[in-house]
Structures are given as structure tokens and as C-alpha cells.
Amino acid sequence: MTGSESGFIELDGVEKVFEVRRKTGFMKRERRQVRAVDSISFRVASGEMVGYIGPNGAGKSTTIKMLTGILTPSAGRVRVAGIDPSRDRIRLAHRIGVVFGQRTTLWWDLPLIDSYRLMHRMYRIPDARYRENLDRLVELLGLADLLEVPVRQLSLGQRMRGDIAAALLHDPEVLYLDEPTIGLDVVSKAKVREFLRELNAERGTTVLLTTHDLQDIEQLCKRVMVIDHGRLMYDGPLTGLHEAGESERTLVVDLERELPPIEAPAPARVVRVDGPRQWLAFPAAESAAPLVARIAERYPLVDLSVREPDIEAVIAKMLHAMEDNRGDDRGDNRGDNRGDGREGTRGDHPGDHPGDTPDDTPDDTPKPPPERATA
């Protein structure tokens, strides 16, 4: 059932409808149905690392909640490791790990190791495997000196690493991460990302993460899914997302002195000058290296930094671009740069291979992801 053809995580026409009661006046209530998730279908193969992003309230966490068995879908079919999460919550729990970025599940007043001992017993992890996993996680996440420290004394970054270890002690096949780097300093973020890469490479753990940090996605995920208003708007490689959003990064250059705007090779261009400091915009999909090299060659450079595009801005731009394109002949421009990341996920879209999807999947909804044009 969990063969690579069908995917490790499968969603077919999944919907979640909430009934919201709103006060419309004194003692008057209005009932309204809100479609938090609207006929979403996707597949994630075992061992993939996928970013799941979208504006606040787009339906990200609702989807994750359906995948983890917290919420029951209103319609459609969900399978994780062949298990229906809403019906077999406890069996599923043994096979998944969940980290809620802003909510620790560690025991506040007790040493970190105590939380792990609880996981050991609650998940009935065999002793040998527990010890082995603990040793490996402690090493990879640098927790050795923290095990005897009460959780309340840990820094945010230390606690996040502690939480990630707690979620992995029982060897889950899939790890859901909800904003794993939120609020962390640069060093902690790097540690968390490096660990996730290793985990994925070493164990083949499937990772699905929601984030507001575009760097999380850039450094970890070959594939991104964008959700907005409950609908899957994009599913493809990150480069495609940048293209779709026509997003730009900013290079902030500090020169030795005030100079006229730097003459940069197009499409890079100076967007702002303030004394010796200049801001250059360049396409997010391009490397900054050639640009930096060229400036360093010709200008007295003191310092520079690259500012990542804000993820919300990228998504907004992308959604906007799609609005504009709707109805146009979307020929070729986007599909081409799908790059290598796409290969492993080719069969993952209902609609790509109509034969693979159940008949009840509505796949004629007007929300074609851009790359479908070339399918």
C-alpha cells in the first residue's frame, strides 16, 4: 500500500469545512461555512522533503492536522503510510513525529532527559533502539550538555533541538515540522537545518514542513507546495516558485565612500542609495556570487549582505502573477525550469496521470498549478 507509485502521504480531493458562527448583532448569530481546505490532492513519496507554505490562514495547519489525525476531513481521502489518520490515530502516532514550533511538548520543570524517558515508555521503544536513537540524536543535535538541565532553563534554540529529538526517538517515518526555526538565532537555525538534512539523507525520513522562512525551504526542500484560500496553488521546485513570483533578492553593499549608483549587469539594478550603502535587486533564482564578484572587482567594497525575499511577498507576487495569467495561454515558460527536483515527484499530481487518481477526485477545478501546462 505504501509503494512509491502511490506515495507515502496521499491526499485525494481532501476538504475541510468549518461552520463559523459569527455575531451579527445583539443575540443574533449568523452561520457561515468556511472552506479551510478545498479539494486538495497531492502525493509525497517516501524520503521527500517538502515545504508547505502559504499566507496565514491559508489552510496549512488544517492540512497538517488532518495528516496527523487531529482533525477528520469533511471529504476526500487521506492516507499516511497506508493508515487513515482520522480512524487510526493511535496506530499512526507510532509512525509519525510532530514538532510544533511555538509549543514545546517537553516538561518545563524537569531535566530534558526526563521527557525522553517518558517518550521511551509512552511509545514503547525497545531499550536498545531507544539508547541507540538517543545517542545519535544527542550527538547530531548537540544535546549532550543539556540532558540534565531543566527545560525552563534552555534557550529557545536549545529547546527546539530538544523538541526535535523528542519527536524522533521512536523512529517515525515522517516528520511534520510547524515553523521549526521561528524565533531562533542564525546559529540555531543553521544547526536545525543541518540536522534535518542529515536526518533525511541518513534515515530517509520524509519531512513536511511549514515555515515563514524562505531560507528553510531553500536550504532543505527541493519541492514546495503553496496553499492559498484552502487550495493548492503551486506544487513544484523552489526555483519555479521564484520564477512564478518573479521574486527578487536584495544585495546590500557597503562601499568605502559615497559613490554614484553601481553599474550592475542587468537584470540586477540599484534600487536605493543611502550614503556609502547601496541596495541592489537581483532575481532570487540567480546566484549572488557573480554579481558580488563583479562589484568587488570594480568598487571599494567594505561589507555586503544578501537579504532574502520575504516569503509572504513571494507568495503574494506569485498568486498575483497567476491571477494575471489565468485564461492566458500558459505555454512553456514556467515548466522548463522545473529542474531536477521535479523528476522524483512526477507522478505526484492528480491530473498528471489521470489514470492514477480515483474517479471521485475532482480534478477539473479551476486552479491549475502553473507547471501543469506542460504535463
Place this chain on the structure above:
Amino acid sequence: MGERGALAEGVRAYRLIAGMWVRSSMTYRASFAVTVFGNLTVTGLDFVGILLMFSQVDSLGGWSLPEVAFLYGLSVTSFGIADLLLGSMETVGSRIRDGSFDTLLVRPAPVLAQVGADRFALRRLGRITQGAVVLGWALVSVDVDWTAAKVLLVPVMVISGAAIFSAVFVAGAAFQIFAQDAAEVQNAFTYGGTTLLQYPPSVFGKDLVRGVTFMVPLAFVNWVPAAHVLGRPYPVALPGWTAYASPLVALACGALAGLAWRTGLRSYRSTGS
């Protein structure tokens, strides 16, 4: 996993989590001592009130002080046990509001057990202790011809009473899933219930007694069986065997509460609120 398996799993998870809370509370030993003492004193005030009343009169509703103390001891001890075991369930509403309820649903253990063990606090032994002391005093002071059946009825009352109050806690928690901010309603049945049962049924109006006997059957915690033990008439006519019916009532309450909880949880998982 059958019902039996689920129960065993639940008890196991409950013990694991409760153990963690006990260890957590022990990290602040001074606070722990203070709260145990505080719990004992606060919960004992009700009995001080009863003593004050009896400093002015010899009987209340026709019942003597040892007889009222008997009711008090049974009500407080059984409520104390339920409060110790499941009292924290009144925080379900706030857990749903702050979102931490979701973290319980991704653990491989029954949610009821996890919520029940949440913030397990040994300080609640304070209430049980003072209730048991009063009960002990009442047992040696009441004027009763003790038969084997009547002696046996005392522990049966305590256990059944604890089960009935536990069912109220579970039902209250289920109610909170639908009305998270209205947690206090539950207090009317839990704290209100144990207060009510500290006084003789003859003190209350017949309608109230009927409601507490047939609708929310708290009367089977102590009133009905205790009236039989003490040889006092019960304000509402009941067949004789009902004096021994508390375990059955407890079972029925438990089943209904379990059903309510299941309904609540299903609703939470389909509405997310």
C-alpha cells in the same frame, strides 16, 4: 484494540503522565508543602462552617452532628478521590483555547487518559485527608447498629461516590469541548455537588432532592445509602434495594460520561473547536 486493551493503555498512559507531574511539583518542595496545607485548610472550611452551625443548634434538618459529619466525610472523601484523579479535566477548555490540546492527539495514548492525568497534583490529597478524618470521627460517633452489610456499604459508598464524581468531571470536560469558556458551569455540579451532599437531604426542597436523585444522581454518592445506614427516612420514596444501588449508578454514570466524552472528541476532531 478492544475496550479492555484501550482501558489498560489508558491506565498505563495515565500513570506515566501523572508520574511526570508529581516529579515536576517536587522540584518546588516548599511550594508543594504550602499547597498541600492550603488545600487541606481551604477544603476544611466547609466543615468549620458546619461546626459553627452546631455551636448554635443541636440538629440540622433533624440530623445530629455525627450524622452530618458522616455525610460530610463521605461526600468530601469521594469527591477528593475524583478530584485527585480527574480534577484537572476542568482545564480542557483552556487547553483547547491555547491549542495545546492538539499535542495530545498526536500521542499514542487515549486522549481521556492524557487529559485526566494533566497537571496531576498530589496537593489534592489535602481534601481527601480531611474528609477521611471527619469520616473516621463520624463512624465512631454515630449511633448505628452496625451489621456486616452496613459496614461493607461504607467503602462501597466511597468508591462508588468517587466514580460518580469522576463521571461528572468527564462529562464536564466533554461539555467544555462545546463551550470552552463556560468551564465554570462544571463547578456547579462538582464543587456545588459535594457541598450539597454535606448537608442532610431533609434540608432541601423535595424538587431539588428529586433532581439530585433521578436526574443528576449525585444522591447515590452518600444520601441514599447513608440514610439507610443511619436509619433515617429519605425525603423521596425509594425501594429498599436502592440503598445498595450506588455501584450500578456509578457504572451507568461512567458509561454515559464516556459516551459524552467520545461525542465531544469526535466533534472536536470534525469542527476543530
Place this chain on the structure above:
Amino acid sequence: MGSGRLYAAVAAGGFRRYATYRAATAAGVFTNTVFGVILVHTYLALWDEKPHLGGYDQAQAVTYVWLGQCLYATLAIQGGGAEKDLMERIRTGEIAVDLYRPADLQLWWLAGDVGRALFQMLGRGVIPFLFGAAFFPMALPARVTPWAAFTVTLLLAAVVSFAIRYLAALSVFWLMDGMGVNQALMVTGIFFSGMVLPLNAFPGTFGEVVRVLPWAAQIQMPADVLMGETSPLRAFAFQAAWAVALLAAGRLVQSAATRRVVVQGG
């Protein structure tokens, strides 16, 4: 008067803060009413056994019960008013910010607590009281003067209640943990305010002592004034004396505590 307007705004803020919890308020009304019904029956049984206990007849005992339910949350008898936030601010050190505010610390918190009390009375207190009046015989005056005097006693009661809790909260400057203090507030509040039994029904010397403690200013005094059991002036004097004494003590402790904060460097 600029500062008057400031404290009025603080009080309004306290009112609004509690007004947002509507379902909780409704639940509180229900629970207070249930407790009222239970207590009324036990008091009626007691007064049945001993009529005119404490100088009350049955209707007065019933009135006392519903007044207690009305004032329980209003006067934060078991705690849970401004002192809770104050303790938290002291514990976390945020109190240092308050000290630099161009306002009097004690008056600032008093204003907020009075706003809270007003909401709790309107939101939680009035309905159980009206319920009691509708279903049980109560001894309520028909003339306006006792009601007016009663209103004054309520205001004074709110101040005394605050002054007690303010003093208790300040102890956190030295104890660093409010757990024990909260417990003590709860026990003393419930018992000495007369929530367990009207203070005038307490026996002997113990009763005499209890009736001159500051907690007597909270429920007993307003109840006696409303039902004409004591002269309003005597009640005002009693309440005001305690209010002044406790607020002054609060100021004294407060200045010692702030010196401590300054010495510790914030």
C-alpha cells in the same frame, strides 16, 4: 483634574478587560446561583432550628446568602482580582516599569480593581441576586435611603477588599512566590468575610473578634446596612477606618519594596 481622568480611564480598562469573557461570565452566573440555592436551604434549616440567630430572621438570612453570592466575585473574596496581576508583575520584575509611570502605584491598581469589581457586580452579581429575590422571601428595603447607604458601603467594601489584597501581593517582593499568599488570601477571605456563615452568627468571643476584623467590612457591613441592622454612619466609619489603615500600611510596605527594587537595580 487630569489625574482624575487618568484613574477613570484605568478603571474603565479594568471593567472592559473582564467584560470580554462573556461565556465565562454567564457560566459564573449559573454557578453562583446554584451555590446560592444550596446555601439558602442550609441557612433556612439553621434559622428554622434557631430563629433570630445573630439578630436575623429567615428572610434576612436568605438576603444575606444572595448578597454574598452577588459580592463573591465583585469583592474577589477568594482572590483573583488586581492582586493576581500585581503578583505576576512583581515576580517577573515588570513592576519596575510601573514604578516609572507618572501615576501613583497604589491608586493605579485600585482604579483597575474598582473597574473589575464594577463589572463583576453587574455581570455576575446582579442576576443571582435578582433570582434570589424572585424565588425566595427576602428582606429588602422599600425606601431609597438604605439603598443609597448600601451603595456607599459597597464602594468602601471594594476599597477595603483591595487594600487587603494589595498588601498581600506586595509580600511577593520578599517571598518571590505568590502560591502561599494566594492560599492564605483564599482561606481568610472566605472564612472571615462570612461566606461560610454570617459573622453575626459566630458564637461567643470568637464572634466578637471576627466582627471587628477588616474582612467584616466586606459582606457583613453592606448586608447590615441594607437590612437596617446597623446605622449607616457606624458602618461607614468602620469601613473607612480599615480602608485608611490598610491603604496606609500598603503605602508603607510599598515604599520599602520600591527601595528594594531600586537597590537591586530594577
